[in-house]
Amino acid sequence: MRHGRLATGMALGIGAAVAGTLALAPSAYAVEPQTATISFDCGTWGSGEATLTATQDGTAAAITVTTDAITSPIDVAAGSVSSTLTLSKNGSGTTQFTGNANPALPAGSPVSTGPMNGTVASGDTLEGQSLKITVLGFTVTCDATSPQNPGAFVFD
Structure with missing residues (x-):
């Protein structure tokens, strides 16, 4: 009987310690929405819709863009596309996300670039x-x- 009470007391103590640790853990950063669409006009290269996917880790954020506004005319190796996404910031001014990451793009496929940081x-x-x-x-x-x-x- 005594061992049962000791085990119950230990379990309750461990549970309280875990709950306290979780309560003190930093909250996760979040961006909402995580995915958005937008239309682009790329002049003689074409026009179409793009999907923007955003992530956030503290003050660092990344955005990946996939768009059918531009298609790859030939096979393009991974990591060979340099990109800059300009965004309006808080209704006035702009900010830029840059990167040179992309998956391998077969000829004729929509362009995907990012993450841009x-x-x-x-x-x-x-x-x-x-x-x-x-x-x-x-x-x-x-x-x-x-x-x-x-x-x-909107970033947290």
């Missing part, structure tokens, strides 16, 4: 304005022709 502060509201992609020495600039749907990224 940037810095955010709690409460920042960012919405895509333009995308500049450089691949094989060619630079393509795409301008947003629609607002992000379902809305701008």
